[in-house]
Amino acid sequence: MKLLTKTTLYFLLIMLPVFTAGAFFLYNRFNKEIKHETDEELLNDQLEWVRYLDTTSAGNPVFRISTPEFNIRPVDAPVQRKPRLTTVDIYQEPEDTYAPFRQLSQVITVRDQHYELIIRKSLIEKDDLVKNIIHVMLLAFGGLLVFALVSNWLISRKIWKPFYRSLDQIQQLQLNKLAKVIFEQTPTYEFNQLNSSLTSMTARMYQDYLNMKELTEDAAHEMQTPLAIAQSKLELLLQDESLTAAQQRNILLSYDELQRLSRLNHSLLLLAKIENRQFPVSAPLKLAAVIRKYLQLFEELIAEKQLTINSQLDEESEWPLHPALADLLISNLLGNAIKYNYAGGEITLLLTARSLQISNTSELAAIPADQLYQRFKKQQDTYSNSNGLGLAIVKKMADSYQLTLTYLHTGNVHQFTVTLP
Amino acid sequence: MKLLIIEDEPVLRDSILEYLERQGYICESANDFKQALEKVREFDYDCIVADITLPLGNGLDIVKELKSLESHAGIIIISAKDALEDKLKGLELGADDYLTKPFHLSELNARINAILRRKNFDGNTIIRFNEITVIPASQTVLVNNNSISLTGKEYQLLLYFIANQRRVVTKSALASHLWGDEYDSAGSYDFIYTHIKNLRKKMLEANGEDYINTVYGTGYRFG
Numbered sequence: 001m002k003l004l005t006k007t008t009l010y011f012l013l014i015m016l017p018v019f020t021a022g023a024f025f026l027y028n029r030f031n032k033e034i035k036h037e038t039d040e041e042l043l044n045d046q047l048e049w050v051r052y053l054d055t056t057s058a059g060n061p062v063f064r065i066s067t068p069e070f071n072i073r074p075v076d077a078p079v080q081r082k083p084r085l086t087t088v089d090i091y092q093e094p095e096d097t098y099a100p101f102r103q104l105s106q107v108i109t110v111r112d113q114h115y116e117l118i119i120r121k122s123l124i125e126k127d128d129l130v131k132n133i134i135h136v137m138l139l140a141f142g143g144l145l146v147f148a149l150v151s152n153w154l155i156s157r158k159i160w161k162p163f164y165r166s167l168d169q170i171q172q173l174q175l176n177k178l179a180k181v182i183f184e185q186t187p188t189y190e191f192n193q194l195n196s197s198l199t200s201m202t203a204r205m206y207q208d209y210l211n212m213k214e215l216t217e218d219a220a221h222e223m224q225t226p227l228a229i230a231q232s233k234l235e236l237l238l239q240d241e242s243l244t245a246a247q248q249r250n251i252l253l254s255y256d257e258l259q260r261l262s263r264l265n266h267s268l269l270l271l272a273k274i275e276n277r278q279f280p281v282s283a284p285l286k287l288a289a290v291i292r293k294y295l296q297l298f299e300e301l302i303a304e305k306q307l308t309i310n311s312q313l314d315e316e317s318e319w320p321l322h323p324a325l326a327d328l329l330i331s332n333l334l335g336n337a338i339k340y341n342y343a344g345g346e347i348t349l350l351l352t353a354r355s356l357q358i359s360n361t362s363e364l365a366a367i368p369a370d371q372l373y374q375r376f377k378k379q380q381d382t383y384s385n386s387n388g389l390g391l392a393i394v395k396k397m398a399d400s401y402q403l404t405l406t407y408l409h410t411g412n413v414h415q416f417t418v419t420l421p
Numbered sequence: 422m423k424l425l426i427i428e429d430e431p432v433l434r435d436s437i438l439e440y441l442e443r444q445g446y447i448c449e450s451a452n453d454f455k456q457a458l459e460k461v462r463e464f465d466y467d468c469i470v471a472d473i474t475l476p477l478g479n480g481l482d483i484v485k486e487l488k489s490l491e492s493h494a495g496i497i498i499i500s501a502k503d504a505l506e507d508k509l510k511g512l513e514l515g516a517d518d519y520l521t522k523p524f525h526l527s528e529l530n531a532r533i534n535a536i537l538r539r540k541n542f543d544g545n546t547i548i549r550f551n552e553i554t555v556i557p558a559s560q561t562v563l564v565n566n567n568s569i570s571l572t573g574k575e576y577q578l579l580l581y582f583i584a585n586q587r588r589v590v591t592k593s594a595l596a597s598h599l600w601g602d603e604y605d606s607a608g609s610y611d612f613i614y615t616h617i618k619n620l621r622k623k624m625l626e627a628n629g630e631d632y633i634n635t636v637y638g639t640g641y642r643f644g
Contacts, residue, residue: 217502217504220501220502222501223501224501224521224522224523225430225433225501225522227522227523228430228433228501228522228523228524229430229432229433229436230523231523231525232432232433232436232437232440232523232526233432233436235436235440235525235526235527235591235594236436236439236440236526238589238591238639238640239443239588239589245637245638248636248637248638248639249637249638249639251639252591252638252639252640255591255593256591256593258523259523259593262523263602266602279505297600297601298600300572300574300612300615300616301600301612304612304615324505331601
């Protein structure tokens with residue numbers, strides 16, 4: 001849920017009970033006030049009636065009046081000192097309903113004769129008044145609510161704008177472009193603090209990244225130089241014509257092992273570099289051309305094994321990969337497909353707009369899922385000279401660049417599929 | 422042909438000098454940036470092999486200096502850093518090639534050879550080895566003046582052999598020359614044998630001498 005929606009919702013949730021309680025309170029107040037007013041009017045009427053009755057003669061027809069508003073009749077009950085005020089519902093014939101009335105009743109004495117005097121006032125009009133008041137009030141409250149919500153939304157949107165800008169920036173961060181990231185000044189204290197923290201954090205991250213990058217390169221340098229020296233000395237030694245075949249063979253073994261070591265070193269550095277995202281994507285790249293390049297480079301190896309290549313390549317298929325990584329991806333997958341194939345086998349290449357599928361026949365069993373992309377896990381012991389990093393590199397590349405890499409083994413066919421996000 | 426080897430690691434420098442001198446080049450060396458700069462300014466070289474990381478300076482600055490001197494020397498950069506930026510920058514500055522350490526001496530030699538050929542004769546040179554004549558411009562190979570038809574890889578193989586004539590060339594050096602370092606051949610270089618066999622057969626059919634000597638278990642020696 002968006003921050004703005006959330007704050008608005010909370011605001012609404014808090015405001016609703018407050019408004020309801022307010023409306024309730026006002027309704028009660030008005031109700032009470034009206035009752036009070038009516039009671040006062042009734043008491044006034046009563047006083048006037050009593051004064052009037054005192055002045056009339058006993059035979060006056062007024063003593064026989066019986067209407068919903070005014071009713072007087074002689075009774076035997078004792079005189080009441082105080083009038084009794086109640087709310088009653090009286091049946092209304094025309095409307096066939098009961099209507100609320102405020103009623104004053106008192107037993108009074110006029111010339112030694114006891115009368116019960118009942119005066120009523122309809123509350124219907126007052127009810128309407130209360131209803132009207134409540135309507136107006138609700139309208140006002142509703143209007144206020146809408147106004148509050150809209151203004152809250154507008155203000156929040158403006159206030160949070162710098163935050164969303166910073167968020168946008170963070171989402172677009174690329175490790176190798178951190179140096180240029182600047183989180184701007186805002187008029188809000190908290191956001192300034194956030195932005196200055198972010199700025200110093202990215203600066204630190206960039207520094208770490210540079211250090212790491214430097215370390216990988218330095219490590220390569222420091223290791224490759226001694227390797228180069230040893231390798232060159234052995235190569236010179238091989239030229240010595242007085243060597244026996246056995247000596248020559250021993251030198252060659254050392255020479256080959258050195259190369260394996262240097263390739264291993266190279267691959268490990270490559271893994272680190274991919275992990276550090278040191279291969280930025282500059283422009284989308286047409287993968288079909290890369291595949292064709294390697295098919296040509298490996299042409300003889302393919303011919304040697306009499307492999308059949310079935311390829312269906314979408315020429316327009318574009319991949320967001322650094323050229324060096326695209327080379328690695330294809331050379332590793334295609335190289336494996338050739339290397340682990342049997343003579344007369346098949347390789348199928350299927351490149352669509354969003355995926356690349358390389359499958360090859362092989363006598364080797366399925367690669368156990370838990371070992372598939374592990375470093376130094378070699379398939380069978382027959383290939384002792386393989387460094388076991390090829391698939392690990394492809395996997396790392398896929399993980400670092402949001403590609404999906406899946407492996408499927410059916411019958412004697414191994415299939416790797418790389419899919420764009 | 423006069424070469425300048427700029428490399429601060431003395432042992433590696435000696436290896437390179439030894440190999441190249443035996444191939445008939447006149448070699449000089451410099452072991453730091455200052456010395457290299459002095460030599461480059463004073464003498465003319467046909468090809469310069471420069472390490473990037475040097476005491477007192479950067480090998481790429483030597484490339485810059487050479488370009489400002491309008492030198493015609495071929496330039497090969499060697500570096501332990503397999504950093505793509507360095508590679509691209511070097512080539513952009515005008516270097517002719519880039520080689521990552523560790524490298525095969527035979528590979529360095531073959532690259533120098535190719536550059537010299539390209540530079541000195543605009544590629545219109547003719548390579549002769551006894552009865553074998555190679556015309557790089559048209560990729561034609563003549564044995565006893567009879568043209569033989571070679572595949573791309575066989576042609577590359579022959580050039581590599583002639584450049585490294587009379588030297589033991591290992592199978593791994595051949596493999597990485599022909600297929601690049603990307604193909605991890607899993608220790609088996611059997612596939613090279615087929616190409617060697619075909620090349621030898623084609624040259625023998627043209628009544629050429631069999632120059633490709635198998636050095637048991639190691640590689641091949643041409644000539």
